[in-house]
Amino acid sequence: MSAAEPPQSANSAPSGGSEAAKPRACGDHTSIAAPRAAPVVTIAAAGARDIAVIQALAHDIWHRHYPGIISDAQIDYMLARSYNDEALHRYLTTIGSGLALALRDEDAVGFIGWYRLEARLAMKLDKLYVRPEHHGEGIGRLLIEHVVAKARAADCTAVTLNVNRNNVKAVRAYERCGFAIRERGDFPIGNGFVMEDFIMERVVS
Numbered sequence: 142m143s144a145a146e147p148p149q150s151a152n153s154a155p156s157g158g159s160e161a162a163k164p165r166a167c168g169d170h171t172s173i174a175a176p177r178a179a180p181v182v183t184i185a186a187a188g189a190r191d192i193a194v195i196q197a198l199a200h201d202i203w204h205r206h207y208p209g210i211i212s213d214a215q216i217d218y219m220l221a222r223s224y225n226d227e228a229l230h231r232y233l234t235t236i237g238s239g240l241a242l243a244l245r246d247e248d249a250v251g252f253i254g255w256y257r258l259e260a261r262l263a264m265k266l267d268k269l270y271v272r273p274e275h276h277g278e279g280i281g282r283l284l285i286e287h288v289v290a291k292a293r294a295a296d297c298t299a300v301t302l303n304v305n306r307n308n309v310k311a312v313r314a315y316e317r318c319g320f321a322i323r324e325r326g327d328f329p330i331g332n333g334f335v336m337e338d339f340i341m342e343r344v345v346s
């Protein structure tokens with residue numbers, strides 16, 4: 142991992158915290174297990190060495206999340222198109238863009254990508270994926286706030302994103318994180334596939 146940024150805590154519940162603290166009978170004595178610490182989530186800038194990690198996360202999450210929203214053929218097409226080495230390297234080498242990983246106790250469980258739009262003072266949040274087993278732990282919000290901070294630092298007045306109109310859970314999560322639907326659009330992406338999206342936006346002040 143390159144250039145790790147300061148740890149930020151998500152609202153993850155301690156796994157088995159109170160259960161682990163209960164006294165346990167063990168032979169002829171009673172032992173008390175130490176309570177397990179709550180997981181620490183860190184948002185860390187991704188570098189070239191993390192590209193394979195992001196590709197593995199994307200393949201896993203997309204194939205678990207998108208069936209029923211887009212076809213398997215479209216999943217494979219979009220993964221090949223947007224997650225090849227060259228496409229991901231572009232985020233690392235273009236000014237105003239980047240990739241970051243969410244590390245949960247040092248395990249990579251999610252990532253985000255962004256780039257600066259040239260036509261207006263806005264940052265595009267372009268990828269946001271968290272492993273399903275860690276949804277609802279506050280990790281998505283931490284990743285979003287990471288990009289909002291990048292937008293603020295770049296004097297952008299908005300963060301904008303595209304989300305599939307049938308990706309209801311993600312739309313709800315974005316709304317909870319301050320985004321509102323601005324418009325809808327259908328975007329052909331080749332091979333007969335179309336992205337049927339909402340464009341959502343959050344004002345940055």
Ligand SMILES: CC(C)(COP(=O)(O)OP(=O)(O)OC[C@H]1O[C@@H](n2cnc3c(N)ncnc32)[C@H](O)[C@@H]1OP(=O)(O)O)[C@@H](O)C(=O)NCCC(=O)NCCS
Pocket residue numbers: 202206268269270271272275276277278279280281282283303304305308309310311313314315317318
């Ligand atoms: C969208 C996604 C990144 C959200 O990540 P997450 O770690 O689960 O989100 P958080 O736990 O940080 O939740 C952020 C806010 O959204 C809310 N939220 C999350 N999922 C929600 C859901 N399914 N319905 C309603 N609200 C939801 C949370 O309650 C929280 O709001 P609060 O803090 O006011 O309670 C995650 O669900 C995901 O990876 N989904 C699959 C991939 C995807 O669709 N990515 C978006 C592509 S455009």
